[in-house]
Amino acid sequence: MKHHQMMCWSNKFICFSLFLLLLFKAVAASSSSQEFMPVDGHSHGGFHAENHGHHKDEDGEEDEVFGDEKRKKRCSSSSALSRRSSISWLVQATEMLYIIGLGLGDERDITLRGLDAVKKCEKVYIEAYTSLLSFGLSTDGLSTLEKLYGKPIILADRETVEEKIDNVLSEAHGSDVAFLVVGDPFGATTHTDLVVRAKTLGIDVKVVHNASVMNAIGICGLQLYRYGETVSIPFFTETWRPDSFYEKIERNRNLGLHTLCLLDIRVKEPTLESLCRGKKQYEPPRFMTINTAIDQLLEVEQNQGKSAYDEDTECVGFARLGSEGQMIVAGKMRQLQTVDFGEPLHCLVIVGKLHPVEEEMLEFYKINSEKP
Ligand SMILES: C[S@@+](CC[C@H](N)C(=O)[O-])C[C@H]1O[C@@H](n2cnc3c(N)ncnc32)[C@H](O)[C@@H]1O
Numbered sequence: 001m002k003h004h005q006m007m008c009w010s011n012k013f014i015c016f017s018l019f020l021l022l023l024f025k026a027v028a029a030s031s032s033s034q035e036f037m038p039v040d041g042h043s044h045g046g047f048h049a050e051n052h053g054h055h056k057d058e059d060g061e062e063d064e065v066f067g068d069e070k071r072k073k074r075c076s077s078s079s080a081l082s083r084r085s086s087i088s089w090l091v092q093a094t095e096m097l098y099i100i101g102l103g104l105g106d107e108r109d110i111t112l113r114g115l116d117a118v119k120k121c122e123k124v125y126i127e128a129y130t131s132l133l134s135f136g137l138s139t140d141g142l143s144t145l146e147k148l149y150g151k152p153i154i155l156a157d158r159e160t161v162e163e164k165i166d167n168v169l170s171e172a173h174g175s176d177v178a179f180l181v182v183g184d185p186f187g188a189t190t191h192t193d194l195v196v197r198a199k200t201l202g203i204d205v206k207v208v209h210n211a212s213v214m215n216a217i218g219i220c221g222l223q224l225y226r227y228g229e230t231v232s233i234p235f236f237t238e239t240w241r242p243d244s245f246y247e248k249i250e251r252n253r254n255l256g257l258h259t260l261c262l263l264d265i266r267v268k269e270p271t272l273e274s275l276c277r278g279k280k281q282y283e284p285p286r287f288m289t290i291n292t293a294i295d296q297l298l299e300v301e302q303n304q305g306k307s308a309y310d311e312d313t314e315c316v317g318f319a320r321l322g323s324e325g326q327m328i329v330a331g332k333m334r335q336l337q338t339v340d341f342g343e344p345l346h347c348l349v350i351v352g353k354l355h356p357v358e359e360e361m362l363e364f365y366k367i368n369s370e371k372p
Pocket residue numbers: 104130131132181182183184185186187188189211212213214261262263264265318319320321322323345346347
């Protein structure tokens with residue numbers, strides 16, 4: 001009996017010990033899982049997607065999630081925690097370069113997807129060299145964008161895009177960076193180069209598309225399928241009058257195709273004298289008008305003499321496409337030469353062979369008075 005009682009007590013003791021052991025493990029597990037919770041209280045799975053931006057930490061200071069020393073120290077306080085965190089830091093180390101199209105009108109033309117991306121990026125650049133938002137890049141224009149996006153925007157001028165773009169790209173190695181482009185990112189050749197450079201450096205790139213001048217010209221009724229090679233018309237100077245666009249227009253017209261002429265933009269161009277002196281000074285910004293483009297086109301035709309077009313060739317002039325004040329006028333070159341298209345940006349289409357439906361639609365934009 002005594003022996004049986006002893007056995008019973010020892011069994012009870014073993015069970016109790018096991019119970020205590022299990023209880024201890026459960027408490028330890030729950031406390032360590034609490035340690036893994038980020039400061040903003042989200043579960044770890046959602047943390048990576050949610051953790052951009054600033055958070056107030058326990059001592060009330062602004063705590064920048066990426067690159068923050070406090071968080072790193074906090075992470076190193078537990079070995080298990082630091083193992084988990086090191087994985088998350090590794091994931092965060094390769095962040096995203098978002099190249100986001102803004103469309104053609106104003107700040108509200110950004111897509112919802114584009115806006116989401118901007119909101120989660122730590123740095124936002126806007127490219128102000130290959131295009132221009134219709135309301136311009138005045139201080140007001142920029143602050144409207146900043147107000148809508150809720151963060152400061154850094155202007156990337158020609159120098160930044162052409163000479164210092166690697167600085168922007170190196171930032172995208174450790175954080176999400178947005179690069180805003182007026183129109184569509186691929187409406188200008190420059191941005192293909194940006195994607196190539198980023199990918200070469202191992203940076204992930206996401207593109208958010210938007211309307212471009214390349215498709216907005218469809219509004220005049222000329223079918224986008226019936227265009228040939230697009231040409232760029234540069235400002236002529238006293239000594240530099242390039243005419244390589246002529247051959248392309250000639251080729252398009254021989255095939256009966258329309259030609260989109262993009263007109264030169266000169267923003268932050270260093271003056272020749274300042275380049276010689278080695279200290280950069282910049283010319284005031286210039287945007288080619290349709291009138292200047294036609295003057296130059298006719299001058300080249302006169303020099304080449306191959307009748308690719310003449311002053312009676314049908315054209316369509318577009319100004320500020322996609323904005324409230326857009327202007328579209330169809331007519332002969334000599335007619336459009338006299339039209340005041342107003343504020344930039346302008347572009348011109350040299351009309352090819354017309355389909356009856358195109359002809360019908362173009363009638364809505366025809367200039368009223370025939371010049372004698
Ligand atoms: C490099 S392209 C356009 C790039 C822009 N990323 C896009 O997708 O529309 C720039 C040229 O397109 C033309 N352009 C751009 N936006 C325009 C607009 N809203 N109205 C008329 N022409 C425009 C101008 O001739 C300008 O010099």
